[in-house]
Structures are given as C-alpha cells and as structure tokens.
Amino acid sequence: MLILALESSAKAASVALTEDESLIAQYSQCSGLTHSRTLLPMVDDMLKNTEKTIAGVDLIAVAHGPGSFTGIRIGVSTVKGLAWASGKKCVGVSTLEAMAWHGVSAGGVVCPVMDARRSQVYNALFEIKDGKPHRLCADRAIALDELAKEIDGKNAFLVGDGARLTYEHMRKLGIACRMAPENLVYQSAWGVAMAALDKTAGTADDLLPVYLRLSQAERERQERMK
Numbered sequence: 001m002l003i004l005a006l007e008s009s010a011k012a013a014s015v016a017l018t019e020d021e022s023l024i025a026q027y028s029q030c031s032g033l034t035h036s037r038t039l040l041p042m043v044d045d046m047l048k049n050t051e052k053t054i055a056g057v058d059l060i061a062v063a064h065g066p067g068s069f070t071g072i073r074i075g076v077s078t079v080k081g082l083a084w085a086s087g088k089k090c091v092g093v094s095t096l097e098a099m100a101w102h103g104v105s106a107g108g109v110v111c112p113v114m115d116a117r118r119s120q121v122y123n124a125l126f127e128i129k130d131g132k133p134h135r136l137c138a139d140r141a142i143a144l145d146e147l148a149k150e151i152d153g154k155n156a157f158l159v160g161d162g163a164r165l166t167y168e169h170m171r172k173l174g175i176a177c178r179m180a181p182e183n184l185v186y187q188s189a190w191g192v193a194m195a196a197l198d199k200t201a202g203t204a205d206d207l208l209p210v211y212l213r214l215s216q217a218e219r220e221r222q223e224r225m226k
Helices: 035-049 069-086 095-103 144-151 163-173 189-196 216-225
Strands: 002-007 013-019 022-029 059-065 089-094 109-115 120-123 126-129 132-135 140-143 157-159
Touching (some): 002 035, 013 035, 022 035, 059 095, 059 189, 089 095, 089 189, 095 109, 095 120, 095 132, 095 157, 095 189, 109 163, 144 163, 157 163
Parallel strands (some): 002 059, 059 089, 109 157
Antiparallel strands (some): 013 022, 109 120, 109 126, 120 140
16 A cells, blocks of 8 residues: 655654555655645655655545644645545544654653643653554643653653653653654654554545644633633
C-alpha cells in the first residue's frame, strides 16, 4: 500500500511516502515558516522527485492531533482537500502514536511529549513489543508532576518537542529517563505513515481534528460568559 503522510502538528513539518513499511522518501523542514506556505509545496516536490502522483497513492494520512491548533487545522484541511480532489481514502492518526514509532529501536516504555503550556504536556505512554509501539493509555493533557509519578522507575524514552522540558523536570525530581537523539526528537510524517497502517480509512468527510482541550481564545470566551 502506497501511503502519502503529512505531519504539521508542531513547529516541524514533514511529508513522507511509504510502500507498506518501507520508506520511499521524506521531506522535513523546521524553518519557522508557516505550514500553510510549506506543506503543499513539499508534497508536490516529493511526488515529482519520486515520479509518483496523487492518483497512484492508496491512502493519505495525517497527524490530526493533539498539538498546535493552527498546525493541526492546516494539516487536516490540506489532506481533506487532497482527498476530495482525488477521491482517495484518508485517515487521521494520533500525533503521539506517530511519535512513539521513533522509540522502536530504543525499546521499553516510550513517552511522547508535546509542550501544552501551563506546566502541562500532551502525552500518551507506549511499550515497544514485537517491533511496534503498543498503547498503555489514552492521549491526554497532563501535568508534569503527574506524569513523573507514572514514569518513575520505567526509564522512559522521551520523544517530541516537549522532550527537553520533560527531561529537565524529571532530572530535578531524580527520575531517570532517556532523551531521544536530535534526529528522533521531532515529529515525522514517517511515523504518521507507520501509525496509519492498521487504521480504518475513511473519506474526507470523516477526517476531523483532535485538540484534547479548548484553545486559549475559547477558554477566555467562556470566562467572559460566566
């Protein structure tokens, strides 16, 4: 199965093309440019360079959250547009599950973390078994002190843009954990493609973002309405 995958849930953006579990190509940027400017040109360049077309793709996958509200909206809306225009099936996968694939070679417990501000991280825990990450809990926004209690004694492998923040916090608490190397820290479209392999595909109408919590603007609006 030929999968086109997109990742734009945080600062880094990437697109990948895979054939089943084999990576054909991946294009990544962490330049600070808005994903609305970079994502589609990256897809276009990658397909041209691999001599592939949307018509030849079997599935389009995207990280549909959690993460940056703007980044998630851009990724999901881009895939919706591609799927509608081409008539292709598409699927959204958890950003955190996609990140967990970066810990396959490390083994043990993998702890994807994204900075959610207010001393919280977006997180889920996974255990590597048979060369794949297996989910231990649902995606959630969790305080770092609460996460510390869960990973104490597990020597967890930290991945994601919140890995450094989490590592420093755990070190202050005396909790041992492992920090992913720089090339594995950030989210990747390859991880999205791997996470999509066992998911049920749907149409563009079925694809929805997953935010986990209200945006700051929505929270402030609710406070004003009280």
